[in-house]
Amino acid sequence: MRKELLDDIGEKELINRLGKFMPKNQTSDDCAFIKTTNENLLVNSDCLVENIHFSDLTICPKDLGWKAVVSNISDLLSSGSKETIGITISLILPAKTEWVWVEELYKGINKALKKYGGIILGGDCSKGNQKTISITALGIQGELKLRRNACSPGEIILTTGIHGLSKLGFMVQNKINFNNNISLSKRLIRKSIAHFCRPQVYPNFLTNIIKTRSDSKITKIGCTDSSDGLLQAVQDLAFASNCKAIMNYEKIPKDKDWPEGDKWDEYYFFGGEDYELVFSLPKKWAKKLSRLDQNVTEIGFFIKGEPSIEFKDNKKNKLLNNTPFKHF
Amino acid sequence: MRKELLDDIGEKELINRLGKFMPKNQTSDDCAFIKTTNENLLVNSDCLVENIHFSDLTICPKDLGWKAVVSNISDLLSSGSKETIGITISLILPAKTEWVWVEELYKGINKALKKYGGIILGGDCSKGNQKTISITALGIQGELKLRRNACSPGEIILTTGIHGLSKLGFMVQNKINFNNNISLSKRLIRKSIAHFCRPQVYPNFLTNIIKTRSDSKITKIGCTDSSDGLLQAVQDLAFASNCKAIMNYEKIPKDKDWPEGDKWDEYYFFGGEDYELVFSLPKKWAKKLSRLDQNVTEIGFFIKGEPSIEFKDNKKNKLLNNTPFKHF
Numbered sequence: 001m002r003k004e005l006l007d008d009i010g011e012k013e014l015i016n017r018l019g020k021f022m023p024k025n026q027t028s029d030d031c032a033f034i035k036t037t038n039e040n041l042l043v044n045s046d047c048l049v050e051n052i053h054f055s056d057l058t059i060c061p062k063d064l065g066w067k068a069v070v071s072n073i074s075d076l077l078s079s080g081s082k083e084t085i086g087i088t089i090s091l092i093l094p095a096k097t098e099w100v101w102v103e104e105l106y107k108g109i110n111k112a113l114k115k116y117g118g119i120i121l122g123g124d125c126s127k128g129n130q131k132t133i134s135i136t137a138l139g140i141q142g143e144l145k146l147r148r149n150a151c152s153p154g155e156i157i158l159t160t161g162i163h164g165l166s167k168l169g170f171m172v173q174n175k176i177n178f179n180n181n182i183s184l185s186k187r188l189i190r191k192s193i194a195h196f197c198r199p200q201v202y203p204n205f206l207t208n209i210i211k212t213r214s215d216s217k218i219t220k221i222g223c224t225d226s227s228d229g230l231l232q233a234v235q236d237l238a239f240a241s242n243c244k245a246i247m248n249y250e251k252i253p254k255d256k257d258w259p260e261g262d263k264w265d266e267y268y269f270f271g272g273e274d275y276e277l278v279f280s281l282p283k284k285w286a287k288k289l290s291r292l293d294q295n296v297t298e299i300g301f302f303i304k305g306e307p308s309i310e311f312k313d314n315k316k317n318k319l320l321n322n323t324p325f326k327h328f
Numbered sequence: 329m330r331k332e333l334l335d336d337i338g339e340k341e342l343i344n345r346l347g348k349f350m351p352k353n354q355t356s357d358d359c360a361f362i363k364t365t366n367e368n369l370l371v372n373s374d375c376l377v378e379n380i381h382f383s384d385l386t387i388c389p390k391d392l393g394w395k396a397v398v399s400n401i402s403d404l405l406s407s408g409s410k411e412t413i414g415i416t417i418s419l420i421l422p423a424k425t426e427w428v429w430v431e432e433l434y435k436g437i438n439k440a441l442k443k444y445g446g447i448i449l450g451g452d453c454s455k456g457n458q459k460t461i462s463i464t465a466l467g468i469q470g471e472l473k474l475r476r477n478a479c480s481p482g483e484i485i486l487t488t489g490i491h492g493l494s495k496l497g498f499m500v501q502n503k504i505n506f507n508n509n510i511s512l513s514k515r516l517i518r519k520s521i522a523h524f525c526r527p528q529v530y531p532n533f534l535t536n537i538i539k540t541r542s543d544s545k546i547t548k549i550g551c552t553d554s555s556d557g558l559l560q561a562v563q564d565l566a567f568a569s570n571c572k573a574i575m576n577y578e579k580i581p582k583d584k585d586w587p588e589g590d591k592w593d594e595y596y597f598f599g600g601e602d603y604e605l606v607f608s609l610p611k612k613w614a615k616k617l618s619r620l621d622q623n624v625t626e627i628g629f630f631i632k633g634e635p636s637i638e639f640k641d642n643k644k645n646k647l648l649n650n651t652p653f654k655h656f
Contacts, residue, residue: 028554029568030403030407031370031371031372032371032372033368038365040358040361040362040363040364041361043359043362044359044463045418045464047418047420047452047462049455051453073402075359079357088373090375090464122371122373123373124370126377127377128377132456133454136371136373136464199474224357224358225358240357256605319614
């Protein structure tokens with residue numbers, strides 16, 4: 001049976017079908033209306049382009065929809081969002097795209113919104129020669145502002161979760177050959193694919209930080225997410241906060257089956273798309289939080305100095321010569 | 329001299345340069361922070377794709393930036409926005425794009441924001457094989473809600489400005505040949521190109537409507553913009569409000585040099601991208617407003633009936649057989 005293409009459906013019917021994925025009161029107007037209380041907002045935009053950020057070979061449309069939402073919510077959380085209001089979606093699709101692809105994408109989008117909160121507020125759709133998903137997410141600023149420029153010398157650097165898994169999942173999906181001497185455990189492979197295709201975020205992150213705060217006068221802490229890799233995140237914090245990061249390689253939380261070696265360190269530190277939160281806290285607060293939250297690990301500290309990163313173990317500094325993923 | 333391409337600049341430098349077009353306090357974080365008072369918001373997304381919505385042949389990057397902002401602000405105004413907060417920009421560009429193209433685009437964006445209010449809140453940028461500009465605009469809902477579904481039988485249909493000019497400008501820019509018997513005035517050609525390349529909106533529209541309202545209990549009126557053409561706008565109002573539109577062809581405001589004939593009626597009613605406001609008001613209110621605001625003209629009225637459009641002059645109903653611009 002011939003698959004149904006967007007070309008066959010026509011624009012009116014496409015808009016009609018997409019409308020079914022939206023809450024009823026959000027359809028058929030020029031703008032979405034957002035009722036606000038007296039709270040400040042956070043807004044973030046992210047675009048995903050076919051063959052740059054995704055391809056049909058590496059991720060199915062449902063997972064892609066999930067991941068597109070999660071990458072935006074991750075940015076909201078890393079700024080201290082306490083609630084996701086919703087997202088707008090600008091979709092560009094070739095006319096030969098199958099309707100079922102779009103349907104699956106929206107199922108994934110709504111699955112992520114159902115899990116992490118928020119609705120589809122609206123969007124736009126156009127023909128184009130390359131699939132593109134641009135999402136703008138709106139959240140409500142919680143009582144603690146998380147900002148890149150709020151780290152201070154003396155503070156502990158922490159991270160949620162484990163890095164590198166998404167990169168490994170990407171390579172497995174792309175059937176990239178590893179060094180023959182390496183045999184990866186099936187568990188690690190499964191876990192990595194899951195991290196790459198269906199990344200998770202930490203909706204309780206802000207609550208736990210606030211719960212362990214002893215001084216309620218502190219309303220701002222340093223934070224970003226590791227969507228561009230762990231070292232890029234630490235570097236962004238260091239530059240925005242004008243201090244120097246000392247990383248403790250020994251403390252880096254790795255998966256128990258993660259192989260050793262320079263190449264694997266590179267995947268770990270530069271992989272990206274892990275959507276972990278990288279942040280800094282005063283010593284006592286850091287201790288309290290890492291005791292409360294099993295997902296949080298101390299990985300270094302900030303000192304006064306030129307914005308830069310150094311490893312405590314000098315031998316690891318060669319790692320810093322690697323360059324992160326670039327779009328241009 | 330070889331032009332500077334994005335490929336030569338690199339991602340870091342590109343982000344750095346784009347940051348210079350943003351207010352200082354909006355740069356280098358995962359999200360933009362929006363301070364709100366206790367007012368409700370409006371949000372709208374629109375994408376422009378090269379060779380679908382624009383091309384280097386028809387519009388220069390500075391005008392394109394202007395137009396991208398204006399098309400979003402038009403949607404905000406048509407929902408009753410009293411102030412534009414700002415926009416996020418997701419930009420997809422081929423690596424061979426010249427930097428000067430991007431610079432001009434942003435100059436146009438900021439020129440429109442300076443005129444109509446709002447700032448660049450943030451955005452994203454990625455490589456891709458087709459230039460794409462996705463903008464999400466945020467505005468503050470004014471005291472009068474303008475909605476597609478708020479028209480009522482008995483109300484007068486009104487429009488700002490003149491339609492068809494943008495379509496004519498588009499055709500002139502594309503060097504499309506007109507019927508040889510038609511000679512267009514130079515003034516009309518100049519005006520049409522200006523409408524196509526640098527469309528204007530009506531920031532005082534909401535103020536004037538409120539000024540002429542006699543019953544402050546009315547908090548909702550029917551409105552949309554004519555970005556997809558005048559008849560599409562009237563049809564959207566009729567369907568959303570479940571009533572029938574009777575259009576008065578004689579009253580349609582045309583440019584004094586606009587040629588007569590079926591083809592020119594088609595350009596007028598289906599052209600699109602005019603960003604005029606099409607709305608309905610009770611009779612007295614409509615009279616008061618069109619006396620106060622020279623840009624406003626009565627063009628018909630709504631009656632009870634199946635959602636549809638009819639011309640008062642039966643001979644004009646053949647116009648309705650035309651179909652509007654489609655993306656798929």
